[in-house]
Amino acid sequence: SGGTLNAAPGAFAGGCRWLALGEDALPQDESWLAPGEAATAAELRYPKRRTEYLLRRLVVKRAVAAVTGRAADSAALAGVEVRNAPSGAPYVYADGAPLGMDVSVTDRAGWAVCV
Secondary structure, eight states, X not given: OOTTOOEEEEEOTTSOEEEEEEGGGSOSSOTTSOHHHHHHHHHOOSHHHHHHHHHHHHHXXXXXXXXXXXXXXXXXXXXXXXXXXXXXXXXXXXTTEEOOOOOOEEEXXXXXXXX
């Protein structure tokens, strides 16, 4: 898990931003998920895969909130949905409309990073 540090925001030269979150950043409930995300999470049988799925969604939503100035409370995060193209690439909808923001996300060893 992420230990005592559970969020690490940063920026690269040229304005590229990133956010890392550890598993301990996951909220206790799932009210922050969009309905489609909640349905997908409910179908994931293995706890490890489910945790990875939730952590990837959370890091993207919090990164989007930070970049766009959206609130990061559960209700606001539920209005942001992370979807996947047939290729697997993530894309983001906000309040039911495409956000038009490129994101990339990865996870490893209890951490997820969004660029």
